[in-house]
Amino acid sequence: MAHHAPPARGARLGRAAGANGSGSTESAEIAVSGVVLLLPGASRWSPGPVRALARALARAGGAEGLVAHAVLPGGAPRDEEARWAADEVVRRYGDVPVCLAGHGAGGRTALAAAGHAAVTSVVALAPCLPEEAPGGSPDPVKQLSGRRVLIVHGTNDRRSDPEVSYRLATRAKKANRATCRFEVHSDGHSLRDHRAEVVALSVDFVLGSVFSGRYSRPVTDALAAPPPLGLRMPLASGFGRSPRR
Template sequence: MRLGAFDLSPTPQPRLERVRGGPACPESVVLVLHGGRAVSHEPAGRRRRLAYLRMLPFALMLGNAGLTVYVLRYRYRGWNAPAMDALLDARWALGEIGRRHPGAPTALLGHSMGGRAALRAAGASNVVAVCALAPWLDGSDPVEQLAERSVLIAHGDQERWTDPRESYAYALRAKQVTERTCRFEVPGDGHAMVRRPAEWSSLARGFLLGELGIEPEDRRICEAMRRQAPDGLAVRAG
């Protein structure tokens, strides 16, 4: 029998990569979730992939601000419904963070598929806030897990890959569960977040550092959260 008849490749495992910087004994943690594909069982381990590289500047920015930051490396590139592999990996990562840093409040920062995983994983006991950038949503995602969490969603008005209308509809439902929900529209930018990088970074930084008590809360974000729906869910950024 040919050796090739056997599948001897190891089963992929999720991995947490700690970003340089941040305190040795953190008071708060950020978990960064990068994007992926709707369907793919290709291992997600390559660091050269754009979905991974796109979130590194955010992770480094937050680490330099004094937070302990982890980037999750999924087992697979795809969401792979109904398995929702990225969500399973995000839940594993939150459990691992809770084991490493017991009692540390944790915020989630995700882009595209990672934004979807972040919103769905928000029910973990150590999660206090979720920032979803251009999240991939389709109307089937629940909101009950967001209770008592703070939520910021941002979408570019030139988006072509994920639907801003879906994130707006999701924000409307989320606002019924947690009043601390806001949504921003980044003018002139699309899914890759390359035309207005400073605006995306400013929103994520202001929200996460404010919610985790590292810096005073961002006034424009606070104002958006104070508004009743639908106000505060289509705020122009910049």
């Protein structure tokens, strides 16, 4: 049973990519068995890795019934739009597992909206989290309980402090062991220099979380390792160039 969010003003789902949609390599009708909601950053002119991730998910998961939709904003608060989008997924496809995947501001939204009942996993790429002022209230993590969570951050990110996402991951790990975080050494906010590796890592995590429960060795190790090891896991150059399984 989905948690029903109020209608988000003007928000809508983009065209489906994957099973029965654009980007799928299969022409036969395939039942949708999982959905990824893609939440871009603040600027549509700088989508970061989200566009490449959508294409990769369609190729890798379309035959298994995976569908990816971009959440196109309409002016409502972003977390409200993400919850509306999850409700819309349930209305269209039934009770299928939903992954929220976002970059930058969309990464923070993915983390914030994870409490929706249909959401089973979260991918937050270079999430734009607020600085934690002394005595202030940091972003909550209670909503991540029971979800599988991947955070990826470039160590040279000058727009969103990677140490803030590390501290959030540390708090999340205490309540949810299925949390991991990878560091992309020398990369910036757009994760451009290691885009292929970031996309491959995200696809591996999504397919494992939504379908098989199996991950590549680095993800398995990161999920199993205690802090700080599992939250400062380096993303190896060339990740994803060898077979996933």
